[in-house]
Amino acid sequence: MEIKVIDNGLILKNIDNFNAMHIFECGQCFRWARESDGSYTGVAFGKVINVKSWEEKKEVQILNTNIQEFYDIWFEYFDLGRDYGEIKRELSKDRVMRTAIEYGSGIRILKQDPWETLLSFIISANNRIPMIARSIGLLSQMYGKPIEYNGKTYYSFPSVQELAQAELEDIKECKAGFRCKYIFEAVKMVSEGIIDLEYIKTLDEEEARKELMKIPGVGLKVADCIMLFSMEKYGTYPVDVWIKRITEHFYLHDDVSVKDIRLFAKEKFGSLAGFAQEYLFYYAREMKIGSKKGEKE
Numbered sequence: 653m654e655i656k657v658i659d660n661g662l663i664l665k666n667i668d669n670f671n672a673m674h675i676f677e678c679g680q681c682f683r684w685a686r687e688s689d690g691s692y693t694g695v696a697f698g699k700v701i702n703v704k705s706w707e708e709k710k711e712v713q714i715l716n717t718n719i720q721e722f723y724d725i726w727f728e729y730f731d732l733g734r735d736y737g738e739i740k741r742e743l744s745k746d747r748v749m750r751t752a753i754e755y756g757s758g759i760r761i762l763k764q765d766p767w768e769t770l771l772s773f774i775i776s777a778n779n780r781i782p783m784i785a786r787s788i789g790l791l792s793q794m795y796g797k798p799i800e801y802n803g804k805t806y807y808s809f810p811s812v813q814e815l816a817q818a819e820l821e822d823i824k825e826c827k828a829g830f831r832c833k834y835i836f837e838a839v840k841m842v843s844e845g846i847i848d849l850e851y852i853k854t855l856d857e858e859e860a861r862k863e864l865m866k867i868p869g870v871g872l873k874v875a876d877c878i879m880l881f882s883m884e885k886y887g888t889y890p891v892d893v894w895i896k897r898i899t900e901h902f903y904l905h906d907d908v909s910v911k912d913i914r915l916f917a918k919e920k921f922g923s924l925a926g927f928a929q930e931y932l933f934y935y936a937r938e939m940k941i942g943s944k945k946g947e948k949e
C-alpha cells in the first residue's frame with residue numbers, strides 16, 4: 653500500500669479487495685450514506701470521513717482525514733492489515749462461496765466499536781435495515797456530539813456517559829419500539845460496570861457469547877453479530893432469516909434448526925465462518941435468494 657496525501661485527505665494506492673459499496677452495504681454497519689458520486693460519508697469513532705473506492709484501479713480515497721488519524725483509526729477500522737485474497741482463495745474452493753465472493757469481492761469486515769455495535773445490534777433484532785439506521789441516527793442526534801462536514805451536521809454515536817443520563821422515556825424517542833427498554837438496560841449494565849465490553853473482547857468465542865447474552869435484548873444472533881463486527885471473533889456465523897434461508901437453499905436443502913445451521917457452518921467454514929457469512933448475507937439480500945415475498949429487508 654502506498655499513501656498519497658491530497659488536499660483534506662489521502663489516496664491509498666495498491667489496495668486489494670476494497671469496495672466501498674460492498675463494505676458499507678453488506679449489512680455490518682448502519683451509519684454510512686451513499687453520495688451521488690458513489691462515495692460514502694459516515695461517522696465512526698467520533699469522526700466523519702468520506703470514502704470512495706476504485707476496485708479495479710486498487711485505489712481508495714479518504715477525505716477529511718490525515719496520515720496520523722489514518723494510522724490511529726482507519727487502518728484498523730478497515731482491517732487493512734488482513735489478506736482478504738487469501739481468505740477468498742480458501743473459501744472459493746466451495747462453488748457457492750465462489751459465486752457469493754465474486755458478487756461481494758470487496759467486502760471487508762470492519763473493526764467497529766463494541767459499544768456502538770452492542771446497541772446497534774440490539775436495535776437490529778427483528779428489524780429492517782433502514783429502520784435500524786434511523787433509530788441509530790436518532791439516538792446519535794439526541795445524545796451524541798455534532799460534527800460539521802461539508803456544510804452538513806453529523807453526530808457521533810453517544811458514549812456510555814452520554815447515554816447514561818437518558819430516561820427510558822427519552823430513549824423511546826429513537827423509535828426502536830420494544831427494543832428501547834433493552835437499550836436502557838444495556839446502558840445501565842455497562843455504565844455500572846456489570847458488563848465490561850473490553851474485557852469480553854479478550855475472552856474466547858464461547859465465553860464472550862455467554863457474557864454478552866447476559867444483556868437483555870442480546871440473544872445468540874445479536875451476540876454473534878457483536879462478536880464478529882467489533883470483537884474480531886471471526887469463527888462466528890450469525891444466523892438471521894437471510895443466512896438461514898441461503899444456507900438451507902444452497903447447502904442443506906431442507907428447513908433445519910438454527911442449531912444445525914450453526915453446526916454446519918462451524919464444520920464447513922471453521923475459523924473463516926464469519927467472513928463466509930458476510931459474503932453470503934450480501935449475496936442473499938442483493939439477489940433476494942430465498943426471500944419469501946421478494947422482499948429486501
Ligand code: 8HG
Nearest residue numbers: 679680776778779781890892933949
Ligand atoms: O451482517 C449481518 N449478518 C446477519 N447474519 N444478520 C444481519 C447482518 N446485518 C443485519 O442488519 N443483520 C440482521 O438482518 C438484522 C436484521 O434482523 C436483519 C435485517 O435484514
